[in-house]
Amino acid sequence: MRRRACGPPRLGQDSLLPATPEPDAGPAGEPAISRRIAALHLPWLPVERLCLTGFAAIWTTEGSRRALVAVSPAAAAAGLHPGQALADAQAILPELALHPHVPEADAAWLRRLAHWARCITPLPALDPPDGLLLDITGIAHLHGGEEALRRALVARFARAGVTVQAAIAGTADCAAGLARAGVGIVVPPGEAAIAVAPLPLQALRLPPASIAALHRLGLRRVGDLLRQPRGPLAKRFGLALLATLDAATGLRPRPLRPLRPPPDFLAARDFLEPVVTREAIDATLVVLLPELCRQLQEAGQGARRFLLHAFRVDGVVQLAVIGTGLPARDPRHIARLFREKLEGLEPGFGFERLALEARACAPLTAAQAALPGEGGASADTRRQSLAELLDRLTQRVEVWRLAPRASHWPERAIFRVGPFESVLPPPGWPGSGPRPVRLLRRPVRLSAVALLPDAPPSLLRLGRASWRVLRAEGPERIAPEWWRDRPGRPFRDYYRVQLVTGARLWVCRSGIAVPGEETQWWLHGRFE
Template structure:
């Protein structure tokens, strides 16, 4: 007797479709010269933990334990970043030590980058402890770059952060000046002169290259900038020359923003923080009116709206709603936001609300007409827009999907979940050679069956202690495995459409042909209506 082949359940339940990825519109370059404000946060690990007194952050580098950051009180006692931990404890025995958590610091820096969206639409991260803000064209709104510089310093001081701020025409120059402690504003084209007295590590060159440049007598960036680019590129590689040209503005250095700015944005700053739901609703209505006017002027509609609430303590909360079809109806979008706004936690209040439109598409203006009445009812027939609006409101509470066919041999893979507005196309040859049930069982049930011959349909089926007598049967319909994705030893399936004595019609299968005397395992995979 040949050994019995292990039985396999014919399928698994349907899975949720992956979330639709929405593209962001590319940033539009402005006509004004690029201006970058670099912020260096030297005490970021300290201020994230809100440490006070004599405290320090330490980390391990191989067999050495070094300080990463120290509080001002510890610095006055003679401690500094990069110092050996044993020396620091000898100088200050009562030093409070905390292990370095770079992942938490990076997450907090990203949170600060999102908060900086209230200052500029294009903030970028400069890890491990810096931010780069594109302030091109923003200086006139604050009365000049000097006033904008003071405004940035005040905003970060209000958050309890120590920030060194430098403004220049390139990201590398601004970051190098800020990390060197020079809080200056470099006029356009003056980056090379401002960088000249700085040490080589201001541009974060590789330590091996810095050591070799020192042996050649090049101690500062001015010495390096005066050298011909071709010999530098031959000896140190093209990256060094490219970095120098990007820092001085000879080569464009694109800024990698935290998130691309939206094409359509409406924001509102308030003098008194928003705390009550009525004030938030009124401000959202104002933003929706502005944003929808922008969309109408451009002939566009949006399928995703993002509301960002900036709290006075620096926290940023976001709420997004989506529509199935492009929309610019403020009443419809406000209705979608109505329940989501309950998730906001004002705390001490919001000082700014910003509403963005994403996934935009052309939307022609439609003339309002009276809906046609249904024959014999006197009621207006629902339009496609009304159905789309209904689905949008339902999607805020439950997950909506529709079944769509896809080309596959296995019945459980022949259906996939798609969004309610996705166009459905039937693949050629779907659903197969014979009629299949409209609905399959989420988990197929294992049955015990009796068949007179190896290739004959079952004459009796058992589920637990219940026995069903089969009066009629049709089959088999053999379905082979998909060789391009299945393992080689997976058997085929034989499906039968059977009718029980009670009148119920079932769709059962077994794993491939069986030899005489081999145990048969049957599965109930579907039921006909």
């Protein structure tokens, strides 16, 4: 006798209708907050970037065919549409103003708008070529709910001259499909499959060949696909179609790739009225710095990079950045470094939000001050004072020091490093002989007189001036580094010479001295 299996049916085996996914469990076994995504579709992106009005269109070349990419609202009302042949568009509107398509400029403007959207959420993402995805998990209550937030997003972009269609759902693909279809709704958690069922197939950005084949089968809506068996559908159209449907319905959502990772430490202020004066910006920074430094102190951290993001009302995001040599969290010191950087901000019509971030964080313990009666500051205090002095100098001039490098070629044996970078001399540095105090960046060509071809110079000439050599030491032969130099590069013989004037120089002869041929001599450094 066969036993009948008990339990709920396994949805998704015979059809594409998924079961409602359960939210992830939290650390205490409680369900975690479901992720919420706001998708923004910019239907007039190329047109609004160029501020086109009237009968205008943007065109491009598709093989041997010239077609429209985008049209202005007035041209769309006259019957023009993207994908239309350019000749047909000109026949309908002879006065049509045409502009070439620059996809790189559109992508850069979309990225700029994504940065501006960080005034809403720290996790914006690109949905090219004409969309944005915003992770709004846990922030909708700050705007009066998700529907109020959706309307606020549309109004905010409209004030900047950008038309958007917005939708909110639990998955990025569901929200993006609704926004592209012009359905501005808020989808409750677990109802993604119901929301996308009435959408046309174009809303999911399926390949045109697949859409044409599905239309021939009578499948024109997403819901028509969800009612089909998975096996035959995957066999005919591939697993990519199933992956797209699973992402839209929430069965297997795709991860969101934010524009940049969110900062660990952030302090921000939004303004009811945009701020335009330097006094207002300074007053806001006075409030933000203690708040950010308090976060760092509670975490036992310090930061070496501080970024002030100024969100302008017209969609421009300006940035003021300072860096410190050592991890810092002193508000007075950081405010002093910001003093000159704020001069580069251009408020224009005003900033609606200022956000201060801490980057490049590292552990920082509190330094002990000198005890009474010690008669001086502690070593940590002196080190911190030196670091603050170098930080102030770095904001105005480039500060660096020289560090040794493993190379026996003189001009490669040193390089520039930051003032706070640790320096460890490589084994055997600086070589077999003493090196001059000053090494010339570019050696100076000399002419010399030597008694023998391989002998040290007895007379040096530079232009019309000449100096007699009192004594010389050497040679110190330095061969080229075969693993990085060109083949056939000659070696050098270096001499330490003292002139009758008392000057001590470091000169070299390049290559083998051949009798009867001119020998190349160079001045490479000075010992005083």
